[in-house]
Amino acid sequence: MAETHVLFVEDDDVIREALQLSLERDGFAVTAVPDGLAGLAAFRADQPDVALLDVMVPGLDGVSLCRRIRDESTVPVIMLSARADAIDVVLGLEAGADDYVTKPFDGAVLVARIRAVLRRFQHSRALDGTGPAEAAGTPPGGVLRFGDLEVDTDGMEVRRAGAPVPLTPTEMRLLLEFSAAPGSVLSRDRLLERVWDYGWGGDTRVVDVHVQRLRAKIGQDRIETVRGFGYKFRG
Structure with a gap:
């Protein structure tokens, strides 16, 4: 190896x-x-x-x-x-x-x-079903649709109104975590654990900035800030 x-x-x-x-x-x-x-x-x-x-x-x-x-x-x-x-x-x-x-x-x-x-x-980067969809808790396989947003959990691709949306691997994992639980409030600590693999805690600014970057790419209104709790994906 x-x-x-x-x-x-x-x-x-x-x-x-x-x-x-x-x-x-x-x-x-x-x-x-x-x-x-x-x-x-x-x-x-x-x-x-x-x-x-x-x-x-x-x-x-x-x-x-x-x-x-x-x-x-x-x-x-x-x-x-x-x-x-x-x-x-x-x-x-x-x-x-x-x-x-x-x-x-x-x-x-x-x-x-x-x-x-x-x-x-x-x-x-894995496309065999053992990649981020499984690791981040997203249902394996298929295309998830949220309005004009499509999340292909097999091909690890995102499209908005039919146009490809380039995401970094971390942004993709964050979106997969959100899309697995639309409407649910996800705490920053949970996102650190599930997306960043932090078993020891971490700085929540990492989450906040990545959410900001993801919003800019998929639409500002899709991810709602729930003050004192975390974030909610509106779908």
Whole structure:
């Protein structure tokens, strides 16, 4: 079985070298580079399985690099930030990142996050009925219709008024979770557990920003905010 290839973009030499060694000990193949332009070149040359991007790197910052990667690929992206500042978090997620981790972080937690995001990505790419439909609780097989919105749970495709709607794997899993329970209120904690595979809890801003991105693609009115409880898919 081929090693999972991680692209790691970090300008701090000590952190870059230490984390590269740590990830390699955990069985990952790692390409580690010190700036965003080198990161973009390595991404295009190596086609990694997952990208770890520090927010503040020279040449091309992590958020801009994430946007460039997302323009070309749905590969999972995890942002790394030295601050838990809400602006850093939201900018990274709005750029298309699937998750973020705040420095300093525990190596075991980061590895768990990497493996979780890879599981989500692999499930979302699977077309044999064992992908996100099963994992996220969506009825396997068939096309679900909600007005002009069609969700093909076999082909992992979404259409709105007949036009394809491009979703990232995380957005697709989120939509599948909503479409499995139209009219029901889903808490942020449940969505973190079911969509992000967080068995240990997590920051609900990840949910909020992804819901915002999904609304922009499928229609603002389809997902209702239920204050104090979570979200409800109106269908």
